[in-house]
Structure formats: structure tokens, C-alpha cells
Amino acid sequence: MALSTTADFTIKFIDDNKAAPTRVLIENTSVNADTYKWTFEGASITSSDLQTPPELLFRKEGKYKITLEVSNIDSKTSRKETTIEIGKPLSAKFGFSFDLNNLAPATVKFKNSSVGATRYEWSFEKGDKPTSTEENPTVIFAEKGQYKVSLKAFSGQKFVQFDSTIQVGESLQPTFEYETTDFNFNHEAPLTIRVTNKSKGALQQKWSVNDVNARITAENDSITTILLPDAKTYKVTLTASNGKISKTSEKEIVANTPTNLLYFKDIPFGVYEASTYSSYFVSRRKQSIAAEALDTLSFGKELDIVFFAQDETLGYGRFLSPDKTASLLMPTIPKAQRTTFINLLEACAACTQMTDAKFDAIKTSKDFSQFVFKFSDGVIEGFDKQTTPRYVPFKTADGRLGIIKIKSFHTTSSDSYITTDIKVYRKP
Known part of the structure; x- marks a missing residue:
């Protein structure tokens, strides 16, 4: 009795990988077969007559047919064909x-x-x-x-x-800084401050003040100015946002009772070209100016005090108007204005003579009204170092009154200077 035959096989992807390139093992499960004829589309080998074909390598993606034809000694035949699909090469991105x-x-x-x-x-x-x-x-x-x-x-x-x-990026951390404008060192009302958003991780901001009379120039700008009109304590708030959440930072800012007085202590003035200390001072900026910076001084018109000493002994000295420096062989100051000084107050019979008590009693600009000073252009006068303290009244080109108190004279062979306190109007 002749035996029938059945062609059959199973396919196994090595490591279960069906992405090209991949390797395939075939297990022959045919029944009653004696001869085998394999064909493989797209594989590393295209045919085989082995009962168990070798491992197949498929390098490219696609659909491929695997065919097995079997026969036996009774001339019975059978055929099986299956299609496998190989995916695109594996990539991660x-x-x-x-x-x-x-x-x-x-x-x-x-x-x-x-x-x-x-x-x-x-x-x-x-x-x-x-x-x-x-x-x-x-x-x-x-x-x-x-x-x-x-x-x-x-x-x-x-x-x-x-x-x-x-x-x-940064998490939202709101904070801000502020500074006074117009050289309002004493934070006197009306006080204008410049606020700057220094927050980390912020994309927007909004400024607010707990007083309806306060004026914010641009409440949504990162840098803006705020006017605090009265002498009181204000709370300035920055609300910062990163587009997802908002947080606030607050600071209390005190606007002090106005005095319109600037008071500078221990300001040194040196001998021109013979001292490390400057001979030039801008009172409204509280700023000494180095001699080498005079040529590029953009605010020369604000320079109001110049000190001149004949030599390092300080045997003869005087305060000099900024527009008169060339007369004593000092550099010409660009845009210089006139300041008038009374260097020898004791020589002015019509002037109020100053004392420590009178100087200390000056608390506001209004306190200058009790003094009489006769300013005269063209008077050349100087002082020696024998008298301390010495008081030198002055009047600036914009009408601000002031008094320089010379507290001490310091003489060395290379670095002589005087030490002063200065009281002067902040505004005319």
C-alpha cells in the first residue's frame, strides 16, 4: 500500500526579531517524505535539498515566499508555501x-x-x-x-x-532691585526709584504699589520708574510669571521727610599731580573725578568743586571755580560752570562766621536762610593750614548753596591732602 506524504515546516525568527536584517531557522515537520526541495525568496541562500535547511539571513525588508516540495519512494508528492514579512531595519529615534x-x-x-x-x-x-x-x-x-x-x-x-x-530652564524665582534716581541719596520724598526685574525663569512681570498716589511709568516693563510722592513707607510688589505659574516679591521702601540737603563726610581733596587723591568733586553725584578722566567728562557742567594747593606742604590752598582752572595751570574742564567760593570767611565782615555748632545744626536746606554770605566773583583769596576747622561757603552755577568744612590737613612728601565734610543743597 502506497503511503502519502505531507510537506510541512515551521519558521522561527532568531531572538524574535522580524526587522531587517534578521536570521530565520526552519524546522521541517513533513511526514513520510524522502526528498526535499526548498526555495527561498530574498534570503542569503535561494535553494536547498537538505531535510533541514541552514540558517537563513534576510538583509532587506519585504515579503518573501518560502516553498517546500517533498516526495517519497511511492512517488507521492506534497507542496507547502508560506510568506514571511521582514520589517524595516530597526532604528530608535x-x-x-x-x-x-x-x-x-x-x-x-x-x-x-x-x-x-x-x-x-x-x-x-x-x-x-x-x-x-x-x-x-x-x-x-x-x-x-x-x-x-x-x-x-x-x-x-x-x-x-x-x-x-x-x-x-530656571524655575520661577521672583526678585528685583531698585535704585534712586536724580542722586537722591537720602531717599527723600518725592522719591523716584528705578526698579529692575532680576527674577530667574520669568517671562512677564507686573509692578504694583500699595498706594493709589504712586505713579508707575510702565507697569509691565522689566525696568521702569516709580514715583513715591509722600514721606511714608511703601510696599512695592513684583508679580513675575513664566507663562505657567506666577509668584510675587515684595519690598518695603521708605520715602523720608524731605530736607533737600546732601551731607558728605570725610571727602578728601589732594594736591593736583602730587597726590593719589582727586582735586575734583561733583557734589550732586557724590563723586570724585580723577584728573585723567577730565578730557572725557561727559558731565563736566556738573563739576562744582575744585581744590588747588601750591605744593605738598599745603602752605597755600584754595577752592577754585571749575571754569578758572586754567588760570592756575590745571587742565581746562569741558563745559565747566562757575562756582563762587569764600575761601577766607574771616575776611568777610558782612558774612556770618561759622562754628561747629552752626554747621552741625544744618539739617535741611532751609537752615541756610539764617546765614549771610557775600559771594563776589574775581576775588582771589587763599588759606593756610593753621586754622581748623575752616569753613568755606560756596554757591554753584545753578544756585545751590553749600559749605565745606575743612577738618584736617595731611602733609607728606608725595601724598598730601585735606579731609572735609560738605553740606549742600540737593536742588536749587
Whole structure:
């Protein structure tokens, strides 16, 4: 009795990898067969007559037919054909986008663009979820930093890995700085301040003051000015936002009772070209000016006090109008204005003679009204170092009155100077 035969086989992808390139093993399960004829489309070998063919390598993606024809000694035949599909070469890759912006806390949406994969394993350094098997996960990074993100794309047991980094910006930390304008060193009302947003991680800001009479020039600008009109304590608030959350920073700023008086202590004046101390002073800026900076002095018209000494012995000295420096062989000052001094107050019979008590009693600019000073242009006068304290009244080109108190004379062979206190109107 003749026996029939049946062609049959099973296919196994090594490591379950169905992405090119992949290797395939075939198990022959035919029944009652004596001869075998295999054909393989797209494989590393195209045919075989072995009962169990060798391992096949498929290098490219596509659909390929595997055919087996069998026969036996009874001349019975059978045929089986199956098609396998090889996927695209396995690759791992992803992109990402931030929800609104990259400022912490940053929400990141990942877009998986891997090829040939059947499953995924993600890892996120310091993310709100350390791992994920989602195809396109969303992760939150709470703090500023650079974080590693890894994606493994699997086809069976085979995988490829792609790494990238996420740069997360500053978390929102609101803070601001302020400074007075117009050289209002004593913070006197009306007080104008310039505020500057120094927040980290902020994209927008808004300024506010707890007083309806305060005036904000531009409440949404990062740098603006605020007028605090009255002598009182104000609360200035900065509300900063990163587009996701808002936080505030507050500072109390005191506008003091107005005195219109500037009071500078221990201001030194040196001998021109023979001292490390400057001979030039801008009272409204509380600023000494180096001699080498005079040629580029953009605010020369504000320079109001110049000291001249004949030599380092300080045997003869005087305060000099900035527009008269050339007369004593000192550099000409660009845009210089006239300041009138009474260097020898004791020689002015019609003038009020100053004392320490009278000088100390000057608390506001109005206190100058009790004094009589006769200023006269063209009077050349000087003083020696024998009398201390010495008081030198002066009047600036813009009408501000002031008094220089010479407290001490310091003489050396190379660095002689005088030490002074100065009281002067802040504004005319």
C-alpha cells in the first residue's frame, strides 16, 4: 500500500526579531517524505535539498515566499508555501517639544520616530516618571538642569538605543532691585526709584504699589520708574510669571521727610599731580573725578568743586571755580560752570562766621536762610593750614548753596591732602 506524504515546516525568527536584517531557522515537520526541495525568496541562500535547511539571513525588508516540495519512494508528492514579512531595519529615534516653554517645571511631550520596533522602553533622568513603555510619553521635569533621556526600540529581543538630553530652564524665582534716581541719596520724598526685574525663569512681570498716589511709568516693563510722592513707607510688589505659574516679591521702601540737603563726610581733596587723591568733586553725584578722566567728562557742567594747593606742604590752598582752572595751570574742564567760593570767611565782615555748632545744626536746606554770605566773583583769596576747622561757603552755577568744612590737613612728601565734610543743597 502506497503511503502519502505531507510537506510541512515551521519558521522561527532568531531572538524574535522580524526587522531587517534578521536570521530565520526552519524546522521541517513533513511526514513520510524522502526528498526535499526548498526555495527561498530574498534570503542569503535561494535553494536547498537538505531535510533541514541552514540558517537563513534576510538583509532587506519585504515579503518573501518560502516553498517546500517533498516526495517519497511511492512517488507521492506534497507542496507547502508560506510568506514571511521582514520589517524595516530597526532604528530608535525621538523628538520632543515643551508645553509652553522649557522653564521648570517643564512638561515635555516626546514624539517617537523609531522604525521597525514592536515595543519601547524609555528612561528619564529625574523625570516625574523614571521609565515608560508608552510609544509617545509625556514627562514633567521639576527643576532646572540637563537631563538624559534614553529610548530602547525592540524587535523581539533585539533592540537599538537612542539617547538625547533635555535642557530645562530656571524655575520661577521672583526678585528685583531698585535704585534712586536724580542722586537722591537720602531717599527723600518725592522719591523716584528705578526698579529692575532680576527674577530667574520669568517671562512677564507686573509692578504694583500699595498706594493709589504712586505713579508707575510702565507697569509691565522689566525696568521702569516709580514715583513715591509722600514721606511714608511703601510696599512695592513684583508679580513675575513664566507663562505657567506666577509668584510675587515684595519690598518695603521708605520715602523720608524731605530736607533737600546732601551731607558728605570725610571727602578728601589732594594736591593736583602730587597726590593719589582727586582735586575734583561733583557734589550732586557724590563723586570724585580723577584728573585723567577730565578730557572725557561727559558731565563736566556738573563739576562744582575744585581744590588747588601750591605744593605738598599745603602752605597755600584754595577752592577754585571749575571754569578758572586754567588760570592756575590745571587742565581746562569741558563745559565747566562757575562756582563762587569764600575761601577766607574771616575776611568777610558782612558774612556770618561759622562754628561747629552752626554747621552741625544744618539739617535741611532751609537752615541756610539764617546765614549771610557775600559771594563776589574775581576775588582771589587763599588759606593756610593753621586754622581748623575752616569753613568755606560756596554757591554753584545753578544756585545751590553749600559749605565745606575743612577738618584736617595731611602733609607728606608725595601724598598730601585735606579731609572735609560738605553740606549742600540737593536742588536749587
